[in-house]
Amino acid sequence: MAPSPHEPIYALIPARNEAARIGPVLAQLARAGAAGCLVVANGCQDETAAAARRFAARWPQGARRVRVIEVEAALGPDVGRAYAAYLGLRWARQAKGFVFVDGDWAGGFGPSLAAFLDRAGRAPALVAYAQARPDASRLDLALYQAASARLAPHLSQAAVSETPLYVQKDAFDRVSPWWLHQPGLWFARCLLAGMRMVVIPRTVFDPLVRGDRTRSARQQRAMRETLIGDAAEAARLLLGRKPGRSWRGRHYPGLAGQRRTDLLAALAQTIQLPP
Numbered sequence: 001m002a003p004s005p006h007e008p009i010y011a012l013i014p015a016r017n018e019a020a021r022i023g024p025v026l027a028q029l030a031r032a033g034a035a036g037c038l039v040v041a042n043g044c045q046d047e048t049a050a051a052a053r054r055f056a057a058r059w060p061q062g063a064r065r066v067r068v069i070e071v072e073a074a075l076g077p078d079v080g081r082a083y084a085a086y087l088g089l090r091w092a093r094q095a096k097g098f099v100f101v102d103g104d105w106a107g108g109f110g111p112s113l114a115a116f117l118d119r120a121g122r123a124p125a126l127v128a129y130a131q132a133r134p135d136a137s138r139l140d141l142a143l144y145q146a147a148s149a150r151l152a153p154h155l156s157q158a159a160v161s162e163t164p165l166y167v168q169k170d171a172f173d174r175v176s177p178w179w180l181h182q183p184g185l186w187f188a189r190c191l192l193a194g195m196r197m198v199v200i201p202r203t204v205f206d207p208l209v210r211g212d213r214t215r216s217a218r219q220q221r222a223m224r225e226t227l228i229g230d231a232a233e234a235a236r237l238l239l240g241r242k243p244g245r246s247w248r249g250r251h252y253p254g255l256a257g258q259r260r261t262d263l264l265a266a267l268a269q270t271i272q273l274p275p
Contacts, residue, residue, distance in 0.1 A: 008035030014080025015103025031110025036065035043074025076258035085177035116205035132159035140231035147235035184234030226254025
């Protein structure tokens with residue numbers, strides 16, 4: 001079931017060099033029943049923004065429901081998600097909430113995303129995650145499970161680092177969009193704020209079957225380290241420990257140093273989108 005037109009959900013899509021994928025992604029979001037889409041073309045060196053604008057003319061509810069914002073400098077992993085949230089709050093004031101997806105998704109995910117949004121919208125919660133696939137080799141998942149066990153055992157299987165992520169607009173009254181630049185800290189701060197959150201089963205939407213499979217081995221290693229470091233930061237916050245990206249004597253910087261929070265702060269102060 002698609003989202004109700006009386007409770008519109010807008011999709012927020014950070015994308016970097018996804019000219020070949022962004023059109024199909026937007027087409028599937030239309031199938032999923034999104035009221036509109038906002039694409040952040042993040043430091044792109046290809047025609048991502050132009051491809052998104054070409055698709056806008058075919059958006060079922062009119063071209064004005066697709067907005068494309070270009071950022072000249074690459075913001076780094078996940079920072080585009082936070083910037084998209086700031087933009088979405090200014091642009092889609094009528095939205096009930098937002099669903100964050102990635103610009104590299106492939107396949108006909110529209111119907112399963114519609115089911116995810118339907119379940120999320122009917123749940124008594126402000127934030128909804130997809131369910132992570134069990135993987136004993138992933139330290140980041142183990143860290144999230146251990147750190148959330150006391151406060152919210154029902155969230156132990158949340159795919160914290162994955163999308164889709166559904167956030168009702170009211171959630172941002174309690175936790176700033178700023179924290180979306182680091183998925184683990186967003187999760188931890190929502191948990192500490194007493195935010196109602198749910199996990200949508202993999203039978204509804206499986207987050208691991210989508211995304212770019214062309215990354216180099218070096219890039220994959222860097223991303224794994226980033227995920228572990230993010231989880232370590234979240235776990236340390238939830239357990240009342242000193243901030244940092246270390247766990248049991250090992251440091252996990254990953255790509256965190258590429259996160260341009262300085263640019264995020266500057267951009268957030270200059271948003272002047274029309275309503």
